[in-house]
Amino acid sequence: VNDFYSFWVRFESWRDFTMKASIEVGHNMENMEGCSRNEKRHNMKEVENKAKKLKAKEQQRLTLLVETAMSLDPRLRRDKAAKAEELAAKKAEKERGPREKAEREAREKAEREGAEAEEAEEEKVRRANMKAKKETEKKALRKMKNLFRKLSLAAYQKAGEGAAGNWEGLESQNDEVEFLAEKLDLDTLPALAESLGTEDDLKLGGIEVVRAAYKATKEGADNAFLAAEKEKARARKDAETREAAEKAARAQRPWSSAELSALKKAAAKYPAGGANRFELIATFVNNHLALPEPRSKDECLKKFNEAMSKAEAAAKEAGAGANKDEEKKVEEKGPAAPVDPNVWIQEEKDDLKAAMKKFPSSMEKRARWTKIQQFVATKDTNQCVQQFKVMKAEEKKKKEMK
Numbered sequence: 385v386n387d388f389y390s391f392w393v394r395f396e397s398w399r400d401f402t403m404k405a406s407i408e409v410g411h412n413m414e415n416m417e418g419c420s421r422n423e424k425r426h427n428m429k430e431v432e433n434k435a436k437k438l439k440a441k442e443q444q445r446l447t448l449l450v451e452t453a454m455s456l457d458p459r460l461r462r463d464k465a466a467k468a469e470e471l472a473a474k475k476a477e478k479e480r481g482p483r484e485k486a487e488r489e490a491r492e493k494a495e496r497e498g499a500e501a502e503e504a505e506e507e508k509v510r511r512a513n514m515k516a517k518k519e520t521e522k523k524a525l526r527k528m529k530n531l532f533r534k535l536s537l538a539a540y541q542k543a544g545e546g547a548a549g550n551w552e553g554l555e556s557q558n559d560e561v562e563f564l565a566e567k568l569d570l571d572t573l574p575a576l577a578e579s580l581g582t583e584d585d586l587k588l589g590g591i592e593v594v595r596a597a598y599k600a601t602k603e604g605a606d607n608a609f610l611a612a613e614k615e616k617a618r619a620r621k622d623a624e625t626r627e628a629a630e631k632a633a634r635a636q637r638p639w640s641s642a643e644l645s646a647l648k649k650a651a652a653k654y655p656a657g658g659a660n661r662f663e664l665i666a667t668f669v670n671n672h673l674a675l676p677e678p679r680s681k682d683e684c685l686k687k688f689n690e691a692m693s694k695a696e697a698a699a700k701e702a703g704a705g706a707n708k709d710e711e712k713k714v715e716e717k718g719p720a721a722p723v724d725p726n727v728w729i730q731e732e733k734d735d736l737k738a739a740m741k742k743f744p745s746s747m748e749k750r751a752r753w754t755k756i757q758q759f760v761a762t763k764d765t766n767q768c769v770q771q772f773k774v775m776k777a778e779e780k781k782k783k784e785m786k
Contacts, residue, residue, distance in 0.1 A: 392446070395450075399439070401434075401442070404438060405431045405435035408438075411427040411430065528577060532561065532580075535582075536594060539590060540557045540591070560594070560595065563598060571617035572610050576590075576609075596609065642673055643673060643679070645731075647669055647691075653762070666683070732760060732763065735761075736756070736768060736772065739756040739760060739768075740772070742755075743756055
């Protein structure tokens, strides 16, 4: 097809327009007797120019004919459309590359900034917790020092000056006690204070323990009592570290669909604003599913916040994607009808049936229906009783029909 039209595009007519041109200009080129040379030359020039114009007009006619045929040829139209689509695809691909790259870089930047913000927030919380812990320990140490001083002085006064094992004098007692109060920490100082007993029940034997600890600390020597207390403190810290690691591992444990369903029910049962809300939610989830590894309050709070964030993001995306036609339909329909609390969905009916089996009729009536309501969670006790009657009537009707 392209070769055919290429031929006609380059085609030059072989027609001779000399005769027609001579007729139009009024010069008889075959009978020019009696004309001078210059006149003949002039007439020939006019005929040649006219013939050129006529041939150019003929060529324009052919070109118009070919162009019209080409514009109407369906084969060329399909080829032109295919080439246009290919060109548009190449252009779109060329534009999509930088756009996708920009979107990817923006997404990666947002993720990176989000991760950095999260890390910064975690670091901020960690620093705040460390600061609070240090303040608590500092306050506890100050309180323990005062108690240690008070018990040491009371023990000294009770034993009496000059008694065996007692301090030589008040100044000596004060120096040794102050030295220990400054050198020892919360790992060992509480044990020394405990060795002296209480204000109501002083243990004078603790004086020897305190003086031995002073001597060992002063000389930099080992003291069995202090060493044992340090070992206890180390074991206690190791246990706390293990417990924290186990707690973190539990927090990473994935949530099953049953746990998520129970969390949803508990959140509906205990709305925001109630006292100890997430403690009650955690108790509900653990009791409802009888989990071998119970979920903590913090785990429930974290998962609830994650679910709320996802729901808000989904709602925002759905709202942004809604078109005008859908909005118009919503406006025409008017606001959605409120959900009837007496309507039971299938999941709630299944929960009611399961609760009826789990809590038999042999239980005390009020206690039984309280347990059933807690199991269903989304309905109150009266609604559970009414639905049980409805289900019982339906079951009786089915048996009669059989």
